[in-house]
Amino acid sequence: xxxxxxVIVAFVCNWCSYSGADKAGGQKLDYPANVKLIRVxxxxxxxxxxxxxxxxxxxxxxxxxxxxxxxxxYRSGNxxxxxxxxxxxxxxxxxxxxxxxxxxxxxxxxxxxxxxxVATQMTETxxxxxxxSIRGYVESEAA
Amino acid sequence: xxxKKIALFLCRCGANIAGxxxxxxxxxxxxxxxxxxxIATHDLLCSPAxxxxxxxxxxxxxxxxxxxxxxxxxxHEKTFRDVAGRxxxxxxxxxxxxxxxxxxxxxxDKNEATQKAIALISAALGRGALHENLEARSMExxxxxxxxxxGVAGIEAxxxxxxxxxxxxxxxxxxxxxxxxxxxxxxxxxxxxxxCLLAPRLAAVRDNPNIRVVSNAExxxxxxxxxxxxxxxxxxxxxxxxxxxxxEACFEVCPVSAPNAFHLGLGAKKAIYTxxxxxxxxxxxxxxxxxxxxxxxxCDACVAACPFGAIDFNDGDESLExxxxxxxxxxxxxxxxxxxxxxLGYGTLENVVTMPxxxxxxxxxxxxxxxxxxxxxxxxxxxxxxxxxxxxxxxGAAYCSGVCCMTAVKAGxxxxxxxxxxxVVNIHDRLVFEGPAAQEFYRxxxxxxxxxxxxxxxxxxxxxxxxxxxxxxxPGTAPVTVDMxxxxxxxxxxxxxxxxxDILDADCDAAGFFKPDHAILHPTGSTIDGIYAAGxxxxxxxxxxxxxxxxAAAGDALAKLVPGRKIELEIxxxxxxEDKCAGCRLCIAVCPYKAITYDAQKNKSIVNEIICRGCGTxxxxxxxxxxxxxxxxxxxxxxxxxxxxxx
Ligand code: FES
Numbered sequence: 001x002x003x004x005x006x007v008i009v010a011f012v013c014n015w016c017s018y019s020g021a022d023k024a025g026g027q028k029l030d031y032p033a034n035v036k037l038i039r040v041x042x043x044x045x046x047x048x049x050x051x052x053x054x055x056x057x058x059x060x061x062x063x064x065x066x067x068x069x070x071x072x073x074y075r076s077g078n079x080x081x082x083x084x085x086x087x088x089x090x091x092x093x094x095x096x097x098x099x100x101x102x103x104x105x106x107x108x109x110x111x112x113x114x115x116x117x118v119a120t121q122m123t124e125t126x127x128x129x130x131x132x133s134i135r136g137y138v139e140s141e142a143a
Numbered sequence: 144x145x146x147k148k149i150a151l152f153l154c155r156c157g158a159n160i161a162g163x164x165x166x167x168x169x170x171x172x173x174x175x176x177x178x179x180x181x182i183a184t185h186d187l188l189c190s191p192a193x194x195x196x197x198x199x200x201x202x203x204x205x206x207x208x209x210x211x212x213x214x215x216x217x218x219h220e221k222t223f224r225d226v227a228g229r230x231x232x233x234x235x236x237x238x239x240x241x242x243x244x245x246x247x248x249x250x251x252d253k254n255e256a257t258q259k260a261i262a263l264i265s266a267a268l269g270r271g272a273l274h275e276n277l278e279a280r281s282m283e284x285x286x287x288x289x290x291x292x293x294g295v296a297g298i299e300a301x302x303x304x305x306x307x308x309x310x311x312x313x314x315x316x317x318x319x320x321x322x323x324x325x326x327x328x329x330x331x332x333x334x335x336x337x338x339c340l341l342a343p344r345l346a347a348v349r350d351n352p353n354i355r356v357v358s359n360a361e362x363x364x365x366x367x368x369x370x371x372x373x374x375x376x377x378x379x380x381x382x383x384x385x386x387x388x389x390x391e392a393c394f395e396v397c398p399v400s401a402p403n404a405f406h407l408g409l410g411a412k413k414a415i416y417t418x419x420x421x422x423x424x425x426x427x428x429x430x431x432x433x434x435x436x437x438x439x440x441x442c443d444a445c446v447a448a449c450p451f452g453a454i455d456f457n458d459g460d461e462s463l464e465x466x467x468x469x470x471x472x473x474x475x476x477x478x479x480x481x482x483x484x485x486x487l488g489y490g491t492l493e494n495v496v497t498m499p500x501x502x503x504x505x506x507x508x509x510x511x512x513x514x515x516x517x518x519x520x521x522x523x524x525x526x527x528x529x530x531x532x533x534x535x536x537x538x539g540a541a542y543c544s545g546v547c548c549m550t551a552v553k554a555g556x557x558x559x560x561x562x563x564x565x566x567v568v569n570i571h572d573r574l575v576f577e578g579p580a581a582q583e584f585y586r587x588x589x590x591x592x593x594x595x596x597x598x599x600x601x602x603x604x605x606x607x608x609x610x611x612x613x614x615x616x617x618p619g620t621a622p623v624t625v626d627m628x629x630x631x632x633x634x635x636x637x638x639x640x641x642x643x644x645d646i647l648d649a650d651c652d653a654a655g656f657f658k659p660d661h662a663i664l665h666p667t668g669s670t671i672d673g674i675y676a677a678g679x680x681x682x683x684x685x686x687x688x689x690x691x692x693x694x695a696a697a698g699d700a701l702a703k704l705v706p707g708r709k710i711e712l713e714i715x716x717x718x719x720x721e722d723k724c725a726g727c728r729l730c731i732a733v734c735p736y737k738a739i740t741y742d743a744q745k746n747k748s749i750v751n752e753i754i755c756r757g758c759g760t761x762x763x764x765x766x767x768x769x770x771x772x773x774x775x776x777x778x779x780x781x782x783x784x785x786x787x788x789x790x
Contacts, residue, residue, distance in 0.1 A: 007788055022215045025244025033255040036262055036787040037245055039216075040775055041715065044733075045759030053781055057788045074758035075660075075670065075735040084763070 006060035006126040008035045013043045016067035019109035024116050031119040044077025048088045061101045061126035068106040096134045100125045147272045148180035150206035154188040154213035163247035165257045180206035194226050201230035208236035210267045214243040238271035240264045266786025270779045281709035284370030285468040294322020296678025297473035299693035305353035312465045315358040319422035328506040331553040332584030345423040365647050369673025370468045370710050380458040387426035387453035389417045393445035399433045407503050410510020419508040469673045469700035476634040476679040479540045481533040488606035493518045495628045505557045515561050522562045523626035527615045528554045530571035532630035544633035544683035548575045551631035555593035568594045570617050572601045596620040634683035656682045667696040715774040716755040723769035730761035730770045
């Protein structure tokens, strides 16, 4: 699996996380090219269906990145995201997708270094998990 | 519809992109792809020459859309939307592929960077092919302003808007303007006379033809939205006509009086009264609850005494309605009541007063005409001031108000002015002074003789009776025996603020103050567009901050509501497909802006596109796929997803 090159999609909100990635770019903080961004105005726009669609299309890992709780440009969009994905994460295991393949996290516009770390770490994690194959019910994780 | 033809522009960005991404390989990859009108590579698309090139290419080749593979949309999306607009293309048909910040600059391996650029461009092409035109939208607006609350902040906001030519209505629940500040004697740290500071502002309000003051009145309803509010008001009967000039001739003949809120209950006013001479409005008011004309019909002495024939026993309550583009809430604060901490003795021990009551005693317009007195009528020889009374406590205000230390230190200055030789001891824990002037005032009070004692445990300060004096014990410091104890209380939300917030549909924070639209970027905006929170209704503050907030609120409203100019509206709003909406209203529950309403007759939710800011949370929540987000539709996002994954 050494040369496994995972596909990782990150849904990022326009105001914080997209800007954080832009800042990482400005500072030339490189991160694996596996991670590709899709911009939404707010993390609150991210429907769990988007994440499922990403897996279906061939993504091996999916991230949703938004403003830190309390900092959402639209007041509380990210709180809705947080609630929505807390449930979703539980269901993933039921669907046979390891929890490590999905990550909801917060990256502020100034956190370029953090963006680099989150992107790099996610790539590492997914590399270890290998390419996604829906294995059915993951008993050890469906607590 | 035929497949869209999209022009793809690749920017070398000097060597920034060209050095890290093989643009020839990129161009070759898309050369034969269907839906591509043309591919052009340029040294620097954002340069004047580059923009001209894009504009001419659009005008000449007439593609249906363009993809600019260059830098971040945050950098130049607007630039190229403008360029496209000049060439007659709708702004929505411009899509950026961020191959610099997300590619060239972060991917050292040229082959990887090239492949990533291809994926990002592919995503942009896929999404761009599905873009629907977006129309810039604007709305006519009402530029008048309603100010709720006539304290210093409300007055300031009203004057500012009125001086800019706007019609302003101030709704005040008391019988005249002035709020909390008019009840104080001096404003620290400069110790300027509060009524003197306010008097010219009050006169300016009175004389401004653009301002209407509606006092003795309450807001009952606020309908509408930014640029178009209707404010309903109930104005209580005054029983005195506007022709009253406040000459006070009737006060002398009025036979009854009662404790008055203007004096914080420390003194009485007649049944016909004004708050203070020179109030705005000047007219007196009759307290119907005690006036003998109303209680037993036995008196109409004021009628004969009035030189202006202003008494009107037949006056009744009135319902009024005002329209405005913006509403500025300046409903102030309430002093935290320290009786919730029994050990402090407030309400149970004589001569234990709050700092606002102490200031009221010292006030020239106060119940004791400016004399600080004990209950027995003599002046206190010693005073203890307890800081943070009922603050930083779950039984009072859980927070530090940030301004009461300044006021508590002022007690010594006020006392020494009125009572020569008085001893003043301030018992405190942490002292909070904002800025050099307040800090300097504190040092000055130390040198003038105020004794400062630091306690190690504020929660265990206790006041007890000691003969005809009061003993104050505080852990970590020697007990003191004094004639009077002044409790320095914090600022809490005014009692009606949650009701007001409900009426406005705005939110309050956990402490009960109006929540800002954005704590850092838009602190004077409430959570509802076009409704502002000025002064201390937003959070505890001193007078200069209250004024600054009022100016900020009025300034923001003035800048956004300009006569003759329409309000620019968000173009990427949410949208609800009526045919699919089942009326479940989940979208209403999640909308951070209350931009969605429910039409009960149709059983449908409806987006108000004037209020919506386009976050898309409703779209992600809707279980029936009825709610969508313009320019971020599911289909567009899926197309983008396909691009980034498959290249
Ligand atoms: S705008 Fe960043 S999470 Fe809402």
